[in-house]
Amino acid sequence: xxxxxxxxxxxxxxxxxxxxxxxxxxxxxxxxxxxxxxxxxxxxxxxxxxxxxxxxxxxxxxxxxxxxxxxxxxxxxxxxxxxxxxxxxxxxxxxxxxxxxxxxxxxxxxxxxxxxxxxxxxxxxxxxxxxxxxxxxxxxxxxxxxxxxxxxxxxxxxxxxxxxxxxxxxxxxxxxxxxxxxxxxxxxxxxxxxxxxxxxxxxxxxxxxxxxxxxxxxxxxxxxxxxxxxxxxxxxxxxxxxxxxxxxxxxxxxx
Amino acid sequence: xxxxxxxxxxxxxxxxxxxxxxxxxxxxxxxxxxxxxxxxxxxxxxxxxxxxxxxxxxxxxxxxxxxxxxxxxxxxxxxxxxxxxxxxxxxxxxxxxxxxxxxxxxxxxxxxxxxxxxxxxxxxxxxxxxxxxxxxxxxxxxxxxxxxxxxxxxxxxxxxxxxxxxxxxxxxxxxxxxxxxxxxxxxxxxxxxxxxxxxxxxxxxxxxxxxxxxxxxxxxxxxxxxxxxxxxxxxxxxxxxxxxxxxxxxxxxxxxxxxxxxxxxxxxxxxxxxxxxxx
Numbered sequence: 001x002x003x004x005x006x007x008x009x010x011x012x013x014x015x016x017x018x019x020x021x022x023x024x025x026x027x028x029x030x031x032x033x034x035x036x037x038x039x040x041x042x043x044x045x046x047x048x049x050x051x052x053x054x055x056x057x058x059x060x061x062x063x064x065x066x067x068x069x070x071x072x073x074x075x076x077x078x079x080x081x082x083x084x085x086x087x088x089x090x091x092x093x094x095x096x097x098x099x100x101x102x103x104x105x106x107x108x109x110x111x112x113x114x115x116x117x118x119x120x121x122x123x124x125x126x127x128x129x130x131x132x133x134x135x136x137x138x139x140x141x142x143x144x145x146x147x148x149x150x151x152x153x154x155x156x157x158x159x160x161x162x163x164x165x166x167x168x169x170x171x172x173x174x175x176x177x178x179x180x181x182x183x184x185x186x187x188x189x190x191x192x193x194x195x196x197x198x199x200x201x202x203x204x205x206x207x208x209x210x211x212x213x214x215x216x217x218x219x220x221x222x223x224x225x226x227x228x229x230x231x232x233x234x235x236x237x238x239x240x241x242x243x244x245x246x247x248x249x250x251x252x253x254x255x
Numbered sequence: 256x257x258x259x260x261x262x263x264x265x266x267x268x269x270x271x272x273x274x275x276x277x278x279x280x281x282x283x284x285x286x287x288x289x290x291x292x293x294x295x296x297x298x299x300x301x302x303x304x305x306x307x308x309x310x311x312x313x314x315x316x317x318x319x320x321x322x323x324x325x326x327x328x329x330x331x332x333x334x335x336x337x338x339x340x341x342x343x344x345x346x347x348x349x350x351x352x353x354x355x356x357x358x359x360x361x362x363x364x365x366x367x368x369x370x371x372x373x374x375x376x377x378x379x380x381x382x383x384x385x386x387x388x389x390x391x392x393x394x395x396x397x398x399x400x401x402x403x404x405x406x407x408x409x410x411x412x413x414x415x416x417x418x419x420x421x422x423x424x425x426x427x428x429x430x431x432x433x434x435x436x437x438x439x440x441x442x443x444x445x446x447x448x449x450x451x452x453x454x455x456x457x458x459x460x461x462x463x464x465x466x467x468x469x470x471x472x473x474x475x476x477x478x479x480x481x482x483x484x485x486x487x488x489x490x491x492x493x494x495x496x497x498x499x500x501x502x503x504x505x506x507x508x509x510x511x512x513x514x515x516x517x518x519x520x521x522x523x524x525x526x527x528x529x530x531x532x533x534x
Contacts, residue, residue, distance in 0.1 A: 088429035
């Protein structure tokens with residue numbers, strides 16, 4: 001199947017139920033490689049549910065029922081015997097609230113790689129520097145790598161969380177409203193980092209901020225109450241949407 | 256009807272509550288002062304480092320200190336892994352349900368059993384059935400059943416206090432469940448767990464009836480855990496009860512009180528460390 005060449009992730013007829021409540025209804029969506037795919041929609045539209053399924057953090061949710069297929073490089077990741085720890089190393093997640101572990105900046109970044117077997121000090125140092133540079137945080141923290149990550153500002157903490165995912169040498173980065181609690185300047189820095197990261201990573205960004213989605217996405221999906229209403233290039237969705245509901249949402253009539 | 260205006264009733268209650276609080280603190284300080292006043296003059300390096308002579312009429316309390324340390328060491332050696340394991344299981348490996356309710360009810364009930372009943376159990380099982388006789392091992396094992404509920408409850412609380420997000424972060428980095436527990440959850444919960452352990456030590460230091468029942472009260476210096484031994488609290492009890500030597504009894508009591516003060520202060524410091532971590 002040659003389409004895997006351009007599509008990092010393929011979601012096929014994914015339906016998710018929490019108990020009796022439906023969260024996603026038969027979603028199909030191809031996520032292109034090395035691009036930023038923006039997902040927007042009001043709360044409870046199923047955006048975060050989709051993200052959590054892509055790295056199987058959904059396993060932690062009790063009473064969740066998942067039907068359909070999700071492929072990562074052509075591999076079905078919802079298979080019951082799939083190695084979730086390897087999957088999560090490949091598909092990193094950045095949460096809405098920046099959550100540094102209560103350790104030093106350096107240890108935050110090396111925690112994952114060490115558990116996955118990287119022991120050599122020199123290579124760990126390399127990873128730390130590379131991922132901090134890629135997350136545009138290096139210059140701000142290079143002199144205090146061994147200080148607690150909790151002393152960083154909110155925006156720095158969130159970039160540290162992005163760097164933590166990069167340090168895993170993941171292939172996909174999922175971001176769940178990563179700038180929702182940040183000021184405009186911190187937000188701009190994160191957007192800048194994401195733009196430069198897409199040449200090496202596939203990025204999926206969930207955001208309530210339609211302007212942000214419009215600014216940095218290569219493709220945009222609009223979710224509403226568990227349905228994928230529209231999916232396409234941002235120009236199309238923001239200027240001539242095919243669906244009335246998309247138009248209402250992007251013009252700020254609800255949401 | 257008599258009418259008291261609000262400002263006056265406010266004043267009366269304030270004075271009354273101050274008085275009650277003062278009384279409580281006063282009683283505590285009086286007890287400590289009384290023990291120290293009578294006991295501290297007895298304490299010297301020889302008192303601490305020499306073994307009791309003539310039933311404890313002279314000499315010191317070294318053997319009883321060693322017995323106390325042995326007993327608590329044995330009790331913690333068994334109660335800590337058991338209690339911590341149970342707490343990890345209850346918090347991380349089960350969802351709240353009938354089984355966790357039953358286990359929790361069980362541990363709470365264990366906490367409610369009068370210690371002398373546990374002493375009888377220890378006597379019947381370890382001393383008699385297992386044939387270990389009155390020994391530090393029998394006493395330590397019995398003591399560990401007493402400590403379990405405290406260790407389980409405090410460990411559980413400190414594990415639950417670790418933010419759920421830390422676990423999500425670890426999982427999202429592909430760190431498995433067990434590694435998440437050992438590398439993320441337990442290090443964060445450690446001061447809280449330690450507080451529970453330290454408080455349970457304070458509780459066992461003062462225990463007497465159970466110990467006499469299971470570890471006996473031999474005054475000889477314990478050469479191994481299979482021998483009988485007399486703890487500080489038991490020594491104090493026997494010195495006072497049998498009227499052997501009141502001055503020696505006060506000296507021992509002062510050491511006991513000092514020990515418990517030190518233990519409680521360190522528990523408090525650990526707790527503060529824990530609170531600081533998450534605020």
